[in-house]
Amino acid sequence: MIEFKKVFFKYKDEEVLKNINVKIAQGDSVALIGANGSGKSTFLKLLNGMIFPTNGSYYFNNLEISSDKLEQGNFSKKFHKKMGFVFQNSDAQLFCSSVYEEVAFGPRQMGMDEIEVKKRVEDCLNLLNVKNLENKEPYNISGGEKKRVAIASVLALNPEVLVLDEPMSGIDPKGKKFLNNLFIELNKAGKTIICSTHDFEYVNGLFKRVLVFSEDHCLIRDDIYNEVIEDNDFLIKYNIK
Ligand SMILES: Nc1ncnc2c1ncn2[C@@H]1O[C@H](COP(=O)(O)OP(=O)(O)OP(=O)(O)O)[C@@H](O)[C@H]1O
Numbered sequence: 001m002i003e004f005k006k007v008f009f010k011y012k013d014e015e016v017l018k019n020i021n022v023k024i025a026q027g028d029s030v031a032l033i034g035a036n037g038s039g040k041s042t043f044l045k046l047l048n049g050m051i052f053p054t055n056g057s058y059y060f061n062n063l064e065i066s067s068d069k070l071e072q073g074n075f076s077k078k079f080h081k082k083m084g085f086v087f088q089n090s091d092a093q094l095f096c097s098s099v100y101e102e103v104a105f106g107p108r109q110m111g112m113d114e115i116e117v118k119k120r121v122e123d124c125l126n127l128l129n130v131k132n133l134e135n136k137e138p139y140n141i142s143g144g145e146k147k148r149v150a151i152a153s154v155l156a157l158n159p160e161v162l163v164l165d166e167p168m169s170g171i172d173p174k175g176k177k178f179l180n181n182l183f184i185e186l187n188k189a190g191k192t193i194i195c196s197t198h199d200f201e202y203v204n205g206l207f208k209r210v211l212v213f214s215e216d217h218c219l220i221r222d223d224i225y226n227e228v229i230e231d232n233d234f235l236i237k238y239n240i241k
């Protein structure tokens with residue numbers, strides 16, 4: 001479903017992803033790990049079509065994702081309906097005047113009627129345990145609450161692929177356990193999960209596979225999650241543990 005072929009990316013002069021070759025099949029659950037600045041968020045932004053390879057190609061369902069394609073409204077809508085992205089920084093994601101409006105935004109963009117919108121918003125707010133915040137301004141809620149609202153707003157579109165950039169950051173321990181179980185259930189239901197994380201203690205049973213990024217911005221290991229996470233020498237060598 002997802003394929004990166006010889007992908008390079010630079011923001012300015014410096015390459016922050018180098019020669020990335022990856023295939024991800026539907027239903028997989030993939031962790032992205034690596035030291036700060038190694039390129040995880042950049043990889044996830046490429047996946048979501050927020051930025052584009054400076055070299056190489058990215059294919060989603062066999063179609064190359066380019067800025068030209070995403071400028072076509074229809075294509076962009078279809079793509080973003082399938083691919084949900086929870087940003088690392090919730091403040092960059094939340095922009096509506098209330099939590100309700102925030103979660104309703106995506107479904108409305110997709111042209112759903114207000115009855116369906118209301119149902120989805122209420123389901124997702126309840127699921128993330130933030131129904132009590134529905135009339136608050138997203139700007140004025142806590143960091144962990146923002147994260148929950150951002151996740152609710154993405155789930156409201158019922159995407160096939162969930163791209164999560166450190167979804168556990170700022171969440172309390174109980175919330176982390178809850179999110180871990182939620183993501184496991186979503187994966188069991190067939191959703192593809194692609195998630196960067198530094199929170200190894202809280203992601204038990206979630207990931208089948210891991211992509212490891214090095215500080216010099218290469219993909220250095222693509223392997224079974226449990227095997228890598230038990231490989232202390234490797235994790236220490238690459239400043240991951
Ligand atoms: N908008 C930007 N403009 C210029 N450089 C950037 C930009 N965003 C990120 N970078 C640089 O690109 C590199 C990769 O950053 P990225 O955010 O992908 O790392 P990361 O692996 O997600 O790190 P973290 O674990 O801290 O979230 C870093 O060196 C970073 O300074």
Ligand SMILES: [Mg+2]
Nearest residue numbers: 040041088165
């Ligand atoms: Mg990051």
